[in-house]
Amino acid sequence: xxxxxxxxxxxxxxxxxxxxxxxxxxxxxxxxxxxxxxxxxxxxxxxxxxxxxxxxxxxxxxxxxxxxxxxxxxxxxxxxxxxxxxxxxxxxxxxxxxxxxxxxxxxxxxxxxxxxxxxxxxxxxxxxxxxxxxxxxxxxxxxxxxxxxxxxxxxxxxxxxxxxxxxxxxxxxxxxxxxxxxxxxxxxxxxxxxxxxxxxxxxxxxxxxxxxxxxxxxxxxxxxxxxxxxxxxxxxxxxxxxxxxxxxxxxxxxxxxx
Amino acid sequence: xxxxxxxxxxxxxxxxxxxxxxxxxxxxxxxxxxxxxxxxxxxxxxxxxxxxxxxxxxxxxxxxxxxxxxxxxxxxxxxxxxxxxxxxxxxxxxxxxxxxxxxxxxxxxxxxxxxxxxxxxxxxxxxxxxxxxxxxxxxxxxxxxxxxxxxxxxxxxxxxxxxxxxxxxxxxxxxxxxxxxxxxxxxxxxxxxxxxxxxxxxxxxxxxxxxxxxxxxxxxxxxxxxxxxxxxxxxxxxxxxxxxxxxxxxxxxxxxxxxxxxxxxxxxxxxxxxxxxxxxxxxxxxxxxxxxxxxxxxxxxxxxxxxxxxxxxxxxxxxxxxxxxxxxxxxxxxxxxxxxxxxxxxxxxxxxxxxxxxxxxxxxxxxxxxxxxxxxxxxxxxxxxxxxxxxxxxxxxxxxxxxxxxxxxxxxxxxxxxxxxxxxxxxxxxxxxxxxxxxxxxxxxxxxxxxxxxxxxxxxxxxxxxxxxx
Numbered sequence: 230x231x232x233x234x235x236x237x238x239x240x241x242x243x244x245x246x247x248x249x250x251x252x253x254x255x256x257x258x259x260x261x262x263x264x265x266x267x268x269x270x271x272x273x274x275x276x277x278x279x280x281x282x283x284x285x286x287x288x289x290x291x292x293x294x295x296x297x298x299x300x301x302x303x304x305x306x307x308x309x310x311x312x313x314x315x316x317x318x319x320x321x322x323x324x325x326x327x328x329x330x331x332x333x334x335x336x337x338x339x340x341x342x343x344x345x346x347x348x349x350x351x352x353x354x355x356x357x358x359x360x361x362x363x364x365x366x367x368x369x370x371x372x373x374x375x376x377x378x379x380x381x382x383x384x385x386x387x388x389x390x391x392x393x394x395x396x397x398x399x400x401x402x403x404x405x406x407x408x409x410x411x412x413x414x415x416x417x418x419x420x421x422x423x424x425x426x427x428x429x430x431x432x433x434x435x436x437x438x439x440x441x442x443x444x445x446x447x448x449x450x451x452x453x454x455x456x457x458x459x460x461x462x463x464x465x466x467x468x469x470x471x472x473x474x475x476x477x478x479x480x481x482x483x484x485x486x487x
Numbered sequence: 488x489x490x491x492x493x494x495x496x497x498x499x500x501x502x503x504x505x506x507x508x509x510x511x512x513x514x515x516x517x518x519x520x521x522x523x524x525x526x527x528x529x530x531x532x533x534x535x536x537x538x539x540x541x542x543x544x545x546x547x548x549x550x551x552x553x554x555x556x557x558x559x560x561x562x563x564x565x566x567x568x569x570x571x572x573x574x575x576x577x578x579x580x581x582x583x584x585x586x587x588x589x590x591x592x593x594x595x596x597x598x599x600x601x602x603x604x605x606x607x608x609x610x611x612x613x614x615x616x617x618x619x620x621x622x623x624x625x626x627x628x629x630x631x632x633x634x635x636x637x638x639x640x641x642x643x644x645x646x647x648x649x650x651x652x653x654x655x656x657x658x659x660x661x662x663x664x665x666x667x668x669x670x671x672x673x674x675x676x677x678x679x680x681x682x683x684x685x686x687x688x689x690x691x692x693x694x695x696x697x698x699x700x701x702x703x704x705x706x707x708x709x710x711x712x713x714x715x716x717x718x719x720x721x722x723x724x725x726x727x728x729x730x731x732x733x734x735x736x737x738x739x740x741x742x743x744x745x746x747x748x749x750x751x752x753x754x755x756x757x758x759x760x761x762x763x764x765x766x767x768x769x770x771x772x773x774x775x776x777x778x779x780x781x782x783x784x785x786x787x788x789x790x791x792x793x794x795x796x797x798x799x800x801x802x803x804x805x806x807x808x809x810x811x812x813x814x815x816x817x818x819x820x821x822x823x824x825x826x827x828x829x830x831x832x833x834x835x836x837x838x839x840x841x842x843x844x845x846x847x848x849x850x851x852x853x854x855x856x857x858x859x860x861x862x863x864x865x866x867x868x869x870x871x872x873x874x875x876x877x878x879x880x881x882x883x884x885x886x887x888x889x890x891x892x893x894x895x896x897x898x899x900x901x902x903x904x905x906x907x908x909x910x911x912x913x914x915x916x917x918x919x920x921x922x923x924x925x926x927x928x929x930x931x932x933x934x935x936x937x938x939x940x941x942x943x944x945x946x947x948x949x950x951x952x953x954x955x956x957x
Binding site: 277280281283284303304305307308309313314316319320323324325329330331335336364381385407436 | 536877903904905906908910911912913914915916917920923924926927928929930931
């Protein structure tokens with residue numbers, strides 16, 4: 230089975246600075262992948278690049294979604310293919326409501342049905358009805374914003390949802406709601422997930438297929454969910470060694486070739 | 488909704504559906520240009536009393552003396568000798584649309600005026616070139632003593648009350664264009680609301696310029712007696728020509744004790760019209776005056792609705808919305824003068840400029856000495872699209888009293904890439920995303936409009952935003 234998301238040897242540049250190098254990632258339908266890594270390791274950049282943020286340029290490698298080359302597609306087109314990004318810092322949109330945004334999306338349904346679906350999704354995230362009509366992400370708490378991202382995910386039903394630190398800045402109750410929703414989407418819609426997190430606690434609520442460690446713009450290690458435990462005990466330092474080792478090996482290979 | 492040409496700037500005129508022309512129609516048209524003889528002619532045609540003729544001639548002398556404003560929009564291309572100052576399209580104003588000449592009626596049909604009248608208006612005045620061709624008011628309001636007629640009729644039929652207030656709020660010498668209007672005024676609305684009468688549905692005046700090189704100089708006078716309330720709405724469009732037209736109105740409003748007047752304007756002149764308007768209200772004890780001023784059309788606009796708060800408890804609210812597309816300059820804003828203590832005001836200005844469009848917020852907030860416990864808040868936000876769009880803020884604040892509470896905020900923003908990215912990542916197209924953000928930006932003003940106008944305004948702005956480059 231070809232992977233849903235197929236990233237090969239990706240190099241990403243922003244302002245002439247290489248942020249991601251030699252990054253490969255394959256996610257199949259219904260799989261949950263988790264990426265962990267220290268601050269500044271390129272996790273958010275990877276999320277934004279997959280979604281098509283104009284600030285990031287792919288300078289090497291390839292990115293395919295359902296065998297379609299993503300690189301030339303606009304964020305709108307990527308969304309229409311079934312990609313979704315839940316932002317770490319969702320943008321406030323003064324005067325623009327969640328209802329309006331949902332109505333404007335390509336996936337819009339008949340209005341009464343949409344309204345109902347929106348209310349259901351808000352309810353399941355324990356958000357008041359008025360969140361549908363007030364300015365999106367404006368005067369909302371950190372936890373509310375994250376839950377609003379999940380509401381949008383539930384309505385848009387993407388094939389692959391990228392969640393950029395969906396679990397940061399929220400309390401334990403919100404975390405439960407969010408992970409429940411992730412598991413439900415996965416079970417019912419066969420949604421695939423790429424989840425960025427700093428907290429191994431998230432792994433207790435989900436059963437990820439793969440856990441990746443990202444450092445210095447590379448995925449330095451991939452494993453199963455036990456990787457989280459190892460990380461909790463040993464910290465990123467343990468993987469710093471692997472990172473250095475692979476780099477040295479690569480260098481050696483290049484020198485030998487010369 | 489499918490959007491075309493996502494990466495070209497559309498010429499605004501392409502979307503100006505109101506720019507259509509009808510064959511010119513006149514029962515009398517004064518010769519081009521302006522002199523005393525033409526003013527005499529206008530007055531004669533209207534069979535005015537001597538005092539009005541003298542008022543006009545004195546105003547004309549002032550007009551000649553007054554310099555052109557050296558601030559605001561660039562008006563140097565106006566050629567006063569290349570304008571028709573008076574064009575009478577029909578013999579008289581009618582009370583039934585059936586009696587209005589067909590090409591004029593067709594015009595207003597196409598603009599949706601009779602339809603709107605049936606649905607949600609208490610009365611309508613429709614002006615075509617220099618004269619009001621149609622006027623109506625619901626019977627029950629007439630019975631309550633509400634007067635809503637064109638201003639010429641006001642002078643003729645209600646001369647006593649007319650003379651008492653006319654020219655008292657905006658004297659002819661106020662500025663060059665007020666002087667011009669005072670000299671050649673024609674048409675406009677005369678509205679009188681008796682004590683304690685509440686006009687529950689809006690009254691609307693619609694102004695249309697069809698002829699080329701036309702000058703329209705309507706004059707509006709509104710008197711709201713104690714404890715009364717009224718919402719007056721005006722709209723305007725013009726046929727599109729390559730040569731300039733001139734619209735220079737004067738609006739005077741008297742809001743008596745405890746009365747409430749709201750004056751809403753949706754200005755959508757064709758982009759060859761100079762729109763230079765003086766609008767002013769005086770508000771007495773516990774009175775409320777609200778200006779909702781939307782400027783979308785015209786080539787250049789200079790307009791700063793103002794309120795003089797004369798007695799304690801008076802309140803002023805000015806909501807100003809300006810949109811300048813390619814080649815347009817909207818120099819708009821508002822003025823509040825706190826003459827009395829315990830008065831309050833709020834000015835909210837939102838402006839959008841795109842392409843080579845330019846918006847300027849120009850405001851005055853003045854607090855007289857002795858006007859203690861004044862509260863005022865001024866907020867102006869500007870939104871710009873593209874690197875050639877321009878926006879400036881000229882807020883003047885003159886406070887002669889220490890015991891006041893003044894807040895002023897100004898912000899200028901471009902639509903942030905991050906907002907666009909957020910919306911497009913949801914599957915919204917870039918054009919729609921911009922439309923959403925712009926509509927969100929003006930929402931605080933749009934929500935104050937009657938529903939039908941809010942829908943219309945959003946539609947106009949969406950048309951303007953289509954295919955603009957961020």
